[in-house]
Amino acid sequence: MKTVSLFSGAGGLDIGAIKAGANIIWANDIMKDACATYKKNIGDHIVCGDLNEHLEELSELQNVDLVIGGPPCQGFSVAGKMNPEDPRSQMIWAYQEVVSIVNPRAFILENVKALGALSKWEGIRNQLLDGFRKLGYSTSYIVLNATDFDVPQVRERVFVVGFKGDINMTPNLHEMMQPYKRKAKTVRDTLSFLDKAGFGNNISTCNAKITLAATPVLRKSPYAGMLFNGLGRPLKIDGYSATLPASMGGNKTPIVDERELYNKEQPWIVRYHESITADPTKAKFELAPQFLRRLTVEEAAAIQTFPNGYQFQGSQCSKYTQIGNAVPCNLGYAVCQMVADVLNKKVKITPTIGKQTTLKL
Incomplete structure (x- = not known):
């Protein structure tokens, strides 16, 4: 054609x-x-x-x-x-x-x-x-x-x-x-070919801090609402990602639970959501656990189903934008x-x- x-x-x-x-x-x-x-x-x-x-x-x-x-x-x-x-x-x-x-x-x-x-x-x-x-x-x-x-x-x-x-x-x-x-496929299966963030074929890490919201917006699902400051929401590893926005690259970049992704542990966000739903006073402004981190460029590209090894040009922020716009x-x-x-x-x-x-x- x-x-x-x-x-x-x-x-x-x-x-x-x-x-x-x-x-x-x-x-x-x-x-x-x-x-x-x-x-x-x-x-x-x-x-x-x-x-x-x-x-x-x-x-x-x-x-x-x-x-x-x-x-x-x-x-x-x-x-x-x-x-x-x-x-x-x-x-x-x-x-x-x-x-x-x-x-x-x-x-x-x-x-x-x-x-x-x-x-x-x-x-x-x-x-x-x-x-x-x-x-x-x-x-x-x-x-x-x-x-x-x-x-x-x-x-x-x-x-x-x-x-x-x-x-x-x-x-x-x-x-x-x-x-x-x-x-x-699930997010887990989609990302299975990638190395751990920061290594090998998954090198482009996003360093935007992840902080818990002191006054979170709660929804029935721990993957909805606003439990963190910024618009980045946690990824449902054994399900599907929410829409990847072109504004990724900072605190709007989705959040990955490495213990869940790599060790198949229960999602931390599920336990935290249950805790603050039962007692909202437990929500405090503080840094999230270190095993929570932002989605990488390579992971975002995989979720958008770009071919493995697709080479994005420009700054890291620009790469996120190109992926989110696609x-x-x-x-x-x-x-x-x-x-x-x-x-x-x-x-x-x-x-x-x-x-x-x-x-x-």
Whole structure:
């Protein structure tokens, strides 16, 4: 599949697309370190800079099969200011402009769950879908959880997918994605190939201190709430990670219990949570036990399902940002493989009966 990649970042979605058969002929991102990472691992066909300044050269591309990309999501995210006028939010329209210029056989647009789920964004969502239909695409969207597609991370994202053809037909992405589901491994199994933090193939340790909150926010689960200062939450080693944020690198970096990970001991956070739930006065501002530490760059990359040995460029803080911003490779692969199978006529588009609604898997 002759493919154009937009907002490529460190290449998470591109890795998945390549595995599904994509031949990426042109890619773009505005972050210099991400472009350097992309060049190091994927190829030098990435153009670094503002997409809007490179639209003219895209008009020279012929016979493109697929456009992929995840426009900046901060303006739509519940973790941000949710401002539709945020310049980053406007980049969904730049993506749509590229589709109009390149005229591919299909496209895949990824963004935060909120864009596909919140009534606040219904107007923008409908405008986006209608815009693609006016360009000649049967278009639909779906919210997917990465854990359903071999990613050990509870990370929900919306995918808008379009196929050149009958604009009055809405693809039933819920049914079309079912064959591509694959249950994820646990965090423990995912990290099993790595050495202990600070050694061998797991060298990039994060030194941000971990302190207990004097007034913790308690929830039923010890892995929710706020038991530590900062937004870094403990990893559920024998389960799935919460969403890895692009703000990792400081006190927002998730927390690993080394005794649990390496010695299979009972999680310290479970005992602590039980203790302060029974008696909140036991919660004090103090350093956490030394066997609690932050997730490393290599571990974060593994949880995002980047290939073993993927070489991120830039400062350590930049590496965390690139990883947090990425589409998990395995999730990207599942969506790209479904689209590839349609383009290669291995499967047919299943139509949706009735009105389009927010869909989940």
